[in-house]
Structures are given as structure tokens and as C-alpha cells.
Amino acid sequence: GESVGLHLPTLSVQEGDNSIINCAYSNSASDYFIWYKQESGKGPQFIIDIRSNMDKRQGQRVTVLLNKTVKHLSLQIAATQPGDSAVYFCAENTGTYKYIFGTGTRLKVLA
């Protein structure tokens, strides 16, 4: 299940360091956002979500930040582990149940 291949932006991080993956979304009317993780050969897997009435939400080792002013979303992964290596997608929903997915960022965790 590789997604976008040759032209995917790649973030390389040392194991144990924090990772920050960014996403610019397109529609100022979007009110719900999701981060997905996709490992090779698998479908996207839900990580964390946030609604537009919030600017920060925390999960286990992950934090999502939303800046509606500049239409920017970020995913922070604390203490990055080898198992975090994957492609990460943001998805926005404009309220119609149709999600717009970003092109993805490949995270490589270096041992």
C-alpha cells in the first residue's frame, strides 16, 4: 500500500527524538481534521483527530496542533520509535463527509 512514492517529502528523525509533521489544508470551512498513519502494504490507520473549535489535542505520544489562521495542522510524535516509520497523512472534512487527503509525509526513524 505505498501511497505517493517518489515525490513524497521525507522526514528523517533519530530514534528517541521528537518528530513534527506538518500539513497545510486547503479549505477554511473545514471543521474536522484527522491524522492517519500508513505502513507499507496496509491501509491508513487512524491516529488522532481534532475539531475546529480546538487548537490542540493530545493522545498517547502524539499531539495535534491546529492553526486556523494560516490553515495549518501539525502532528507531533514524542520519543519517536522505529515502529513509527510510515507515511503520515492529514485529512480535512468540510462537513460533507468527504475527506480531502494530503499527499503525505514519509517518516524515517534512524537507529
Place this chain on the structure above:
Amino acid sequence: DAGVIQSPRHEVTEMGQEVTLRCKPISGHDYLFWYRQTMMRGLELLIYFNNNVPIDDSGMPEDRFSAKMPNASFSTLKIQPSEPRDSAVYFCASSLTGGQPQHFGDGTRLSIL
């Protein structure tokens, strides 16, 4: 709990042949989505259903593509006739309601020769 189940996982066929992809959503989920993923275009929504009824098929590329959901536990995506440019990974996803995260299957990798 069983997740979204797709079959087959891989399909290789010659152009002109009919291709049928299958999906079993998570039990109790009211929404079902079909996506296509390619290197060039990323993840694209093809069609989605609510309570077995197609709601939006504006992403279906052309009349060669059709999707059905005869009951709450089964959906098919059919391509007839298939063309090499249809080669992609096709994902099915389901969600409890429209405004909640979608759960994806592991996809069908389709290669049209």
C-alpha cells in the same frame, strides 16, 4: 474485533477484463467509502454509501466503474472493461457515522496489463 475486510488482496488481469473488488465493512458502521490510491494522485474518494444507499459518486472516474452495496455487510466495486490506467490500490473504509474517523481495509492492489 474484525476490521474492514477487502478481497482479493492482489489482482492481476488483462485489459478488457471485468474486475470485481469486494469489501466487508465493520459491523454497525453506517458509512462505507471506496478510495483509489496512486503515486500520481494520492488518495482519492470514488464513492460513498450511507445505510447502503450511494450518496456521492462524483469521484467515480467514468462509466466503466460501478459500485453496489446490496446489504449492510457487503459492497463491491466493479470495473468493466478494465484498462491499464486503472492500476492502483483500491481501499474500502467504513465509519460509524459520517463525521467520525474512517477505518480502512488493507486494500486491493490491482494491476491491469
